[in-house]
Amino acid sequence: MAKITDVSPLAPAGGFPSLPMIDGVRFATAAAGVKYRGRTDVLLADLCAGTVIAGVFTRSATRSAPVLDCQAKLGQLSDPTKGFAILVNSGNSNAFTGKGGVASVDALCDSVSAQLGIPTGHVYTSSTGVIGEPLPHDRIIGVMEALARGLNEVAIEPAARAIMTTDTFAKGAAADVVIDGTKVSISGIAKGSGMIAPDMATMLVYIFTDAKIAQPVLQRIVSDLNETTFNAITVDSDTSTSDSLLVAATGRANMPEITDQASDVAGQFATALKSVMMELAHQVVRDGEGATKFVQITVTGAMTQADAKKVAMSCANSPLVKTAIAGEDANWGRIVMAVGKSGAQADRDRLSISFGNIVVAENGWRAPGYSEEAASEYMKNETIVITVDLGLGPERFSAWTCDLTHGYISINADYRS
Amino acid sequence: MAKITDVSPLAPAGGFPSLPMIDGVRFATAAAGVKYRGRTDVLLADLCAGTVIAGVFTRSATRSAPVLDCQAKLGQLSDPTKGFAILVNSGNSNAFTGKGGVASVDALCDSVSAQLGIPTGHVYTSSTGVIGEPLPHDRIIGVMEALARGLNEVAIEPAARAIMTTDTFAKGAAADVVIDGTKVSISGIAKGSGMIAPDMATMLVYIFTDAKIAQPVLQRIVSDLNETTFNAITVDSDTSTSDSLLVAATGRANMPEITDQASDVAGQFATALKSVMMELAHQVVRDGEGATKFVQITVTGAMTQADAKKVAMSCANSPLVKTAIAGEDANWGRIVMAVGKSGAQADRDRLSISFGNIVVAENGWRAPGYSEEAASEYMKNETIVITVDLGLGPERFSAWTCDLTHGYISINADYRS
Numbered sequence: 001m002a003k004i005t006d007v008s009p010l011a012p013a014g015g016f017p018s019l020p021m022i023d024g025v026r027f028a029t030a031a032a033g034v035k036y037r038g039r040t041d042v043l044l045a046d047l048c049a050g051t052v053i054a055g056v057f058t059r060s061a062t063r064s065a066p067v068l069d070c071q072a073k074l075g076q077l078s079d080p081t082k083g084f085a086i087l088v089n090s091g092n093s094n095a096f097t098g099k100g101g102v103a104s105v106d107a108l109c110d111s112v113s114a115q116l117g118i119p120t121g122h123v124y125t126s127s128t129g130v131i132g133e134p135l136p137h138d139r140i141i142g143v144m145e146a147l148a149r150g151l152n153e154v155a156i157e158p159a160a161r162a163i164m165t166t167d168t169f170a171k172g173a174a175a176d177v178v179i180d181g182t183k184v185s186i187s188g189i190a191k192g193s194g195m196i197a198p199d200m201a202t203m204l205v206y207i208f209t210d211a212k213i214a215q216p217v218l219q220r221i222v223s224d225l226n227e228t229t230f231n232a233i234t235v236d237s238d239t240s241t242s243d244s245l246l247v248a249a250t251g252r253a254n255m256p257e258i259t260d261q262a263s264d265v266a267g268q269f270a271t272a273l274k275s276v277m278m279e280l281a282h283q284v285v286r287d288g289e290g291a292t293k294f295v296q297i298t299v300t301g302a303m304t305q306a307d308a309k310k311v312a313m314s315c316a317n318s319p320l321v322k323t324a325i326a327g328e329d330a331n332w333g334r335i336v337m338a339v340g341k342s343g344a345q346a347d348r349d350r351l352s353i354s355f356g357n358i359v360v361a362e363n364g365w366r367a368p369g370y371s372e373e374a375a376s377e378y379m380k381n382e383t384i385v386i387t388v389d390l391g392l393g394p395e396r397f398s399a400w401t402c403d404l405t406h407g408y409i410s411i412n413a414d415y416r417s
Numbered sequence: 418m419a420k421i422t423d424v425s426p427l428a429p430a431g432g433f434p435s436l437p438m439i440d441g442v443r444f445a446t447a448a449a450g451v452k453y454r455g456r457t458d459v460l461l462a463d464l465c466a467g468t469v470i471a472g473v474f475t476r477s478a479t480r481s482a483p484v485l486d487c488q489a490k491l492g493q494l495s496d497p498t499k500g501f502a503i504l505v506n507s508g509n510s511n512a513f514t515g516k517g518g519v520a521s522v523d524a525l526c527d528s529v530s531a532q533l534g535i536p537t538g539h540v541y542t543s544s545t546g547v548i549g550e551p552l553p554h555d556r557i558i559g560v561m562e563a564l565a566r567g568l569n570e571v572a573i574e575p576a577a578r579a580i581m582t583t584d585t586f587a588k589g590a591a592a593d594v595v596i597d598g599t600k601v602s603i604s605g606i607a608k609g610s611g612m613i614a615p616d617m618a619t620m621l622v623y624i625f626t627d628a629k630i631a632q633p634v635l636q637r638i639v640s641d642l643n644e645t646t647f648n649a650i651t652v653d654s655d656t657s658t659s660d661s662l663l664v665a666a667t668g669r670a671n672m673p674e675i676t677d678q679a680s681d682v683a684g685q686f687a688t689a690l691k692s693v694m695m696e697l698a699h700q701v702v703r704d705g706e707g708a709t710k711f712v713q714i715t716v717t718g719a720m721t722q723a724d725a726k727k728v729a730m731s732c733a734n735s736p737l738v739k740t741a742i743a744g745e746d747a748n749w750g751r752i753v754m755a756v757g758k759s760g761a762q763a764d765r766d767r768l769s770i771s772f773g774n775i776v777v778a779e780n781g782w783r784a785p786g787y788s789e790e791a792a793s794e795y796m797k798n799e800t801i802v803i804t805v806d807l808g809l810g811p812e813r814f815s816a817w818t819c820d821l822t823h824g825y826i827s828i829n830a831d832y833r834s
Contacts, residue, residue, distance in 0.1 A: 062757030062765045096753045096765065098782035131750030132783050236736040241757050319653040319736070323829035333548030336513045340479030340658055348479045348513065365515035366549050405830065409823050412740035 010286035010294055010382065010402075011169040016160065019174045019187040021153045022208040024048035024250030028150035029162035030143040034136060035091030035129060042140055043162040044147040045206065046116060047084040050251045052215035053124065054222040056230070058243035064095035066125040067242055069105045075215055078119035085112050086206060086246060087125045087140075090165040090191075094127040094135040095241040104137040111141040115148040126204050126244045128165060128191070156208075160189035163204055167191050167287050173279035177272035179265050182255045184211045186272055190280040192243075192287070205230065205245040205280055211269055212251040213258040220261050221270045222247050229277040232309075232399045234316050235288035236408070247273070285400045290407020293325050294383045298398045301390040307344035308397035311388060314342035315399070322404035325384055330375030332360040339388060350391030355379065427703035427711055427799065427819075428586040433577065436591045436604040438570045439625040441465035441667030445567035446579035447560040451553060452508030452546060459557055460579040461564040462623065463533060464501040467668045469632035470541065471639040473647070475660035481512035483542045484659055486522045492632055495536035502529050503623060503663060504542045504557075507582040507608075511544040511552040512658040521554040528558040532565040543621050543661045545582060545608070573625075577606035580621055584608050584704050590696035594689035596682050599672045601628045603689055607697040609660075609704070622647065622662040622697055628686055629668040630675040637678050638687045639664050646694040649726075649816045651733050652705035653825070664690070702817045707824020710742050711800045715815045718807040724761035725814035728805060731759035732816070739821035742801055747792030749777040756805060767808030772796065 026046040034041045047053075055074050057067045087108055094101045109123040127135060160170040171190040176183050192203030222245070230245060251257070258266050286294050297315045302308035315321050315338040324331035332353050339346050349364035356378045359367045378384075443463040451458045464470075472491050474484045504525055511518045526540040544552060577587040588607040593600050609620030639662070647662060668674070675683050703711055714732045719725035732738050735755040741748035749770050756763050766781035773795045776784045795801075 058757075060754070060757030061759070061761070061763040062753050062768070096750065096778065096782060098766065098780065100782070131753055132778065241754055319825070320829060323826060326826070327830035329830075333513065336479050336548055337477070337658055340475075340477030342478070344478070346478040349515065351479070361513065361549065363515065365513060365517070403830075404826065406823055406826050408736070409740060409743070409821065409826055412737060413744035413746075413820075413822065 008168040008287050009292055012283070016157050016170045017172050017174065019156050019172050020176065020185045021156070022185055022187055022250060023210045023252035024051060025208045025248070026151040026153050027155040027159040028147040028152070029155065029158050030147050030150070032089065032139045032143045034089050034139055040162045041090045042143060042147065043088040043159050044112070044151065045086040045159065046151050047086070047248050048250050048252065049081055049083045051084050052213065052218055052249050052251070053084060054215065054219040054247045056223055056226045056245045058241060060241045062096060062241050064093055064127060064242045065097060065101035065105045066094055066127050067244060070124050070126070070244060070246070073121055073124060075219065076121050078121040082118045082122055083116065084122040084248065085116055085118060085124070086248070087112050087123065088163050088204060089140055090128050090163060092127055092129040092133055092135045093131050093242045096132045097134055100134050104135040107137045108140060111144045115144050124246060126242065128163070128204055128242055131241060156187055156189060163189070163191040165191065169287060171280055171283040171287070173276045173283070175272040175275045177268050179255050179268055182253050184253045184255065184269065184272070185209060186276050188276045188280050190284055192284045203230070203243045203284055207247045207273070207276055209247070209249045209273070210251070210253040211249045211258065212253055212255050213249050213269065217258055217261050217266060218247060218249055221266065221273065225270060225274045225277050229274065229281045232397070233281045233285045234313065234399065234401050235285065282400060285402050288402035289411045290405040291402030292405055293403040295325055295401050295403065296383070296385045296398060297401065298385065298387045298396065299390065300387065300396045301392055302395040302397070303345050303393040305395045305397055307390070308395045309399070310342045310344040311339055311346070311390065312397045312399035314338045315386065315388065316401035319404055322401065325379070326403035326405045328376065328379040330355055330360065330372060330379050335386065335388060336361070345392060346390055347392060352389045352391065354387040356385055425585040425704050426709055429700070433574050433587045434589050434591065436573050436589050437593065437602045438573070439602055439604055439667060440627045440669035441468065442625045442665070443568040443570050444572040444576040445564040445569070446572065446575050447564050447567070449506065449556045449560045451506050451556055457579045458507045459560060459564065460505040460576050461529070461568070462503040462576065463568050464503070464665050465667050465669065466498055466500045468501050469630065469635055469666050469668070470501060471632065471636040471664045473640055473643045473662045475658060477658045479513060479658050481510055481544065481659045482514060482518035482522045483511055483544050484661060487541050487543070487661060487663070490538055490541060492636065493538050495538040499535045499539060500533065501539040501665065502533055502535060502541070503665070504529055504540065505580050505621060506557055507545050507580060509544055509546040509550055509552045510548050510659050513549045514551055517551050521552040524554045525557060528561045532561050541663060543659065545580070545621055545659055548658060573604055573606060580606070580608040582608065586704060588697055588700040588704070590693045590700070592689040592692045594685050596672050596685055599670050601670045601672065601686065601689070602626060603693050605693045605697050607701055609701045620647070620660045620701055624664045624690070624693055626664070626666045626690070627668070627670040628666045628675065629670055629672050630666050630686065634675055634678050634683060635664060635666055638683065638690065642687065642691045642694050646691065646698045649814070650698045650702045651730065651816065651818050652702065699817060702819050705819035706828045707822040708819030709822055710820040712742055712818050712820065713802045713815060714818065715802065715804045715813065716807065717804065717813040718809055719812040719814070720762050720810040722812045722814055724807070725812045726816070727759045727761040728756055728763070728807065729814045729816035731755045732803065732805065733818035736821055739818065742796070743820035743822045745793065745796040747772055747777065747789060747796050752803065752805060753778070762809065763807055764809060769806045769808065771804040773802055
């Protein structure tokens with residue numbers, strides 16, 4: 001049984017943000033009883049003809065049937081006069097379900113195709129929940145007609161709640177950007193990292209915009225931005241079999257199509273899109289299992305960006321670093337340890353480490369003016385920024401994580417699935 | 418302050434094993450007050466002339482001054498008529514201590530050299546404890562004369578206790594092997610993985626034998642065996658700045674010198690040495706922070722041994738796998754996840770997973786005869802064996818770990834250092 005937990009201490013104070021409607025995008029949600037009765041567990045998003053879709057997915061070697069299906073469909077356009085759809089269910093991930101899992105995806109796509117009158121190649125699906133159980137896709141097909149009838153443009157907050165499963169708060173973010181005098185809007189929703197019922201491990205992200213942009217350009221922008229946003233967060237270093245990010249651009253904004261990634265307009269759009277992706281990524285971390293602190297690890301002075309990322313992720317994934325933060329312990333020796341084990345080029349005697357603005361270590365030793373009291377006081381903050389300067393080169397990378405607490409153990413060990 | 422915890426539930430039932438004396442090896446211990454008064458915190462081992470020493474150390478880029486000093490000395494022989502020594506202190510790791518740390522190592526080696534009448538190049542040191550504090554080496558030098566006076570051949574159990582810091586039980590193992598009609602003995606001690614006071618993260622291992630063996634051959638055997646013993650265990654994926662394994666062979670056994678790694682006698686000796694290294698490695702895991710289960714992950718059917726190790730360590734380091742084991746949850750979906758994220762070549766539809774003798778998944782799905790009841794019953798055991806067959810090739814690797822419990826969080830987050 002899933003467990004009801006308290007709302008995360010790191011939930012946004014104002015609740016779910018107000019997100020703009022995106023011209024050409026409609027939502028509907030339903031309770032299909034995939035795993036639990038009476039819980040909203042299906043989302044259908046309807047996207048107008050002319051929409052282009054970009055996606056990024058888990059790199060897992062054991063990725064789920066819906067992920068493999070989405071990857072095969074990316075960039076395909078079966079009929080330019082027809083729209084697209086995204087169907088998401090919670091309660092079952094349809095992962096490690098063999099040939100039956102593929103058949104379930106096909107059955108769901110056929111059903112959406114029939115209801116909306118669009119090609120099956122235009123239907124993208126995601127599933128999140130338990131691994132290795134057959135997906136009862138008939139239950140979802142049973143609510144498809146009701147979903148199609150219920151589609152409307154304003155229901156993005158219900159959409160964010162429908163994919164929540166057991167997250168402790170709904171996640172949404174928006175941005176807009178003026179391109180050639182036209183306001184372009186971006187609205188995104190996400191679920192994830194609150195694996196409050198065991199196995200609900202997946203991060204799902206859906207972002208919608210009315211921008212007019214060529215699919216290959218959108219795909220490259222999304223793939224690039226993903227590296228410094230969703231691929232820069234970690235709760236517990238474990239990678240889901242189902243992680244999916246889909247970005248749909250309806251092209252309804254009155255603007256010339258963006259066809260060149262190197263153009264100024266592409267840059268303006270990418271900047272706005274990045275702000276939405278980053279905000280959603282941060283919300284996922286804030287809802288990390290048992291999280292009581294939001295932690296940024298910034299690595300500077302690296303020889304290569306790859307080295308900067310290795311060090312940042314080594315710190316962000318270290319159980320000893322994360323438990324020290326949970327204990328509000330300014331234990332910078334554990335940062336030294338995590339730098340050392342990262343595999344990146346590092347020189348002990350050039351390393352410097354700061355907690356907030358407090359330099360705690362430099363030149364291969366404790367900083368001369370180091371005050372344990374000041375550092376301990378800083379660790380009481382809800383947001384902790386740790387900066388590691390390797391002193392070797394110009395490259396940098398930031399990663400975001402949360403602390404490791406009894407809450408994480410309770411969520412994942414104390415309750416049987 | 419260090420915390421006193423209960424003895425580990427996985428401690429050996431019979432207590433510390435009876436270890437044979439090794440001809441040419443003497444031990445002494447003392448309480449120098451490195452960090453705490455009245456606690457035995459220094460070990461001196463005296464090794465007769467003719468001894469050869471092999472070592473393996475942490476690969477951390479921020480390794481400690483004593484580790485760097487040991488690495489520089491390996492294989493050096495300043496004076497064949499003189500013996501060797503190993504000096505170990507707990508309470509302070511002398512890591513990330515800049516030039517002062519190097520001066521401390523030199524001062525300690527000079528002191529041992531003067532007391533025992535051996536070259537400084539024959540003195541190896543290890544330090545374990547807090548990172549980034551200057552080592553008060555004068556306190557250790559203050560007890561050096563008493564240590565030299567107290568040297569004796571029988572004190573290997575006190576030696577194992579002297580390096581314990583806050584482990585919950587002393588670790589020792591022995592083996593013997595008859596080579597050319599002569600019995601050769603091997604006795605080893607270890608500390609580690611019970612990081613019960615924060616920062617006491619180091620694994621230290623010292624193994625003694627009267628075998629007669631050339632140093633380069635001993636070094637190659639130790640380096641090879643290390644990959645499948647100490648490098649195959651993990652408690653929390655965090656790597657210390659001070660991990661050290663030293664193997665000293667006094668050559669006092671009445672046997673021809675082993676000079677060829679490929680010889681039968683080298684193989685016989687390596688087999689006996691491996692049994693000691695493996696047993697000590699397992700004892701370190703059993704004393705893992707908060708451990709209540711001893712877990713073996715065996716990966717078979719891999720294309721390469723490197724792939725087998727990637728999968729085994731990915732499972733053994735996964736917080737979700739380890740919390741499931743803590744919760745006695747037969748959650749094989751998390752094993753699928755850990756295989757998928759490992760980076761090794763894997764084919765979902767060839768994968769099979771067993772808990773003990775129970776096949777839980779095969780052919781890309783739940784095994785046909787899978788019984789959740791039987792699997793859950795198996796998870797109640799104290800020792801859990803998980804086998805992952807990748808179905809792709811002939812290579813295999815086993816790793817050992819423990820579960821991830823509230824005890825780990827309490828040890829590392831609830832108590833400030």
